[in-house]
Amino acid sequence: xxxxxxxxxxxxxxxxxxAGLWFVVDRSRKRAGAPTVWAAVKECLDKLRDxxxxxxxxxxxxxxxxxxxxxRRWKWRLPPKRIRxxxxxxxxxxxxxxxxxxxxxxxxxxxxxxxxxxxxSNKVVIINNLDDVGPNSDPEQIKKYARVTNVSEPHLMxxxxxxxxxxxxxxxxxxxxxxxxxxGVVLLDSREPQAVSVKKRxxxxxxxxxxxxxxxxxxx
Amino acid sequence: xxxxxxxxxxxxxxxNVERLxxxxxxxxxxxxxxxxxxxxxxSRDIKKFVIELRYQTDETITSxxxxxxxxxxxxxxxxxxxxxxxxxxxxxxxxxxxLRIGIEKALSxxxxxxxxxxxxxxxxxxxxxxxxxxxxxxxxxxxxLPA
Numbered sequence: 001x002x003x004x005x006x007x008x009x010x011x012x013x014x015x016x017x018x019a020g021l022w023f024v025v026d027r028s029r030k031r032a033g034a035p036t037v038w039a040a041v042k043e044c045l046d047k048l049r050d051x052x053x054x055x056x057x058x059x060x061x062x063x064x065x066x067x068x069x070x071x072r073r074w075k076w077r078l079p080p081k082r083i084r085x086x087x088x089x090x091x092x093x094x095x096x097x098x099x100x101x102x103x104x105x106x107x108x109x110x111x112x113x114x115x116x117x118x119x120x121s122n123k124v125v126i127i128n129n130l131d132d133v134g135p136n137s138d139p140e141q142i143k144k145y146a147r148v149t150n151v152s153e154p155h156l157m158x159x160x161x162x163x164x165x166x167x168x169x170x171x172x173x174x175x176x177x178x179x180x181x182x183x184g185v186v187l188l189d190s191r192e193p194q195a196v197s198v199k200k201r202x203x204x205x206x207x208x209x210x211x212x213x214x215x216x217x218x219x220x
Numbered sequence: 221x222x223x224x225x226x227x228x229x230x231x232x233x234x235x236n237v238e239r240l241x242x243x244x245x246x247x248x249x250x251x252x253x254x255x256x257x258x259x260x261x262x263s264r265d266i267k268k269f270v271i272e273l274r275y276q277t278d279e280t281i282t283s284x285x286x287x288x289x290x291x292x293x294x295x296x297x298x299x300x301x302x303x304x305x306x307x308x309x310x311x312x313x314x315x316x317x318x319l320r321i322g323i324e325k326a327l328s329x330x331x332x333x334x335x336x337x338x339x340x341x342x343x344x345x346x347x348x349x350x351x352x353x354x355x356x357x358x359x360x361x362x363x364x365l366p367a
Contacts, residue, residue: 122342124248131243148243175250180279180298198235198246205229205251209276 037218041067041211042090048207049092052188053195062191065092067211068115069184070105086115086185101159115185117150118173122182124204125173128194134166172196174208178216186211222364224257224274225357232352252276253301253346255353260361269307269323271361273350279303288330300343302350320362327351
C-alpha cells in the first residue's frame with residue numbers, strides 16, 4: 001500500500017525516467033538484433049573457416065574469420081570529431097572470440113588495416129605470402145609488413161607483444177553490404193602463406209552474401 | 221520475350237595482381253557490383269530498347285537522375301548501381317545498319333559522363349562491369365535489333 005502511495009506521489013518524476021529507460025532498452029535491443037540471427041551468422045563464419053582453411057590446424061587462432069561492422073565514433077581530441085571505424089563484432093571459433101582492435105576508415109588515404117583498405121576501395125582484397133614476422137623480427141621486415149597491411153609499426157609491435165604471437169601470413173577482406181549500403185567487412189586471416197585464393201572466389205562471395213542477408217533480415 | 225543471359229564474374233572481372241617482392245596483392249571487384257545476368261528487348265509500350273541487369277541483391281531503382289542523349293539510366297536508389305538502360309532508338313539518329321554500334325557508342329559516352337559525377341565515383345567499377353557484361357553478350361542482348 002505504501003509503495004502504491006509512493007508511486008502516485010512521485011509519478012511526475014518516475015514516469016519520464018521509466019519511459020526513458022524503456023526507450024534506451026528498446027533501442028539497444030533493436031540495435032543488437034535477434035540472438036538467433038547472430039548465432040546463424042556465427043555458424044556461417046565457422047563454416048567458411050572450415051571450408052577455406054586446412055583442417056589439420058593446431059591452434060584456432062591460426063585461421064580466423066572475423067566480422068567487422070562500420071560504425072561512427074567520437075574521436076576525443078580538440079575539437080572532437082566523429083570518425084568512421086571498423087569494429088570487430090563476431091569471430092569464428094571458440095577460443096578466438098576476444099577481438100578488440102578497431103580500425104579507422106576516416107578517408108581513403110587514412111584507412112587502416114586490410115579491412116580499411118577493403119571498405120575504402122570497395123573491392124575484395126587478397127594478400128598472400130607475407131613475411132613471417134614476430135616480436136623479434138628485423139625492423140625492415142616489420143616496416144614492410146606494416147606498409148603492405150596498412151597499419152602503423154607501433155600498432156604491429158603492440159599487437160605482437162600483447163598476444164605473444166607471430167602475425168598472419170595471408171588475408172582476404174570482403175566488403176559487406178546490408179540494404180545495398182556498405183555495412184562492414186568479412187576478414188579471413190591465416191598463418192598459411194597462401195591460404196586464400198582467387199579460385200575460391202565463389203565460396204567467399206556466397207558466404208558474404210549469406211551473412212549480409214541474415215543481418216538484413218534480423219540483425220542490426 | 222528474350223531470356224536472361226547468365227554472367228560469370230570471372231568473365232568480366234579479371235583479378236588485378238600487384239607484386240611487392242614475394243608478397244602478392246590481388247584486388248577483385250566487390251561481388252555486389254558484378255552483374256549476374258543481362259537481357260535486352262524492345263518494349264513496344266514505351267517504344268524504347270530496354271537492357272536490364274540483375275545483381276546478387278535486389279534494390280529499388282529510380283530513373284530521371286541520369287538522362288543522356290537517347291539513353292536513360294535507371295540506378296539503384298541506395299547503391300547507384302546500373303539496373304536498367306532505356307535506349308531511345310529514334311533519338312540516337314543512326315541508320316538501322318549501324319544501330320548496334322550506335323547504341324554501344326552512346327552507352328559508353330553516357331557511362332563516361334556518369335562516372336565523372338561525384339555522387340557516383342565509388343561505382344565506377346560497376347559501370348565498367350555493366351558495359352563489359354553487355355558487350356561480351358551483345359549477340360544475345362541485341363538479338364531483337366537488326367545486325
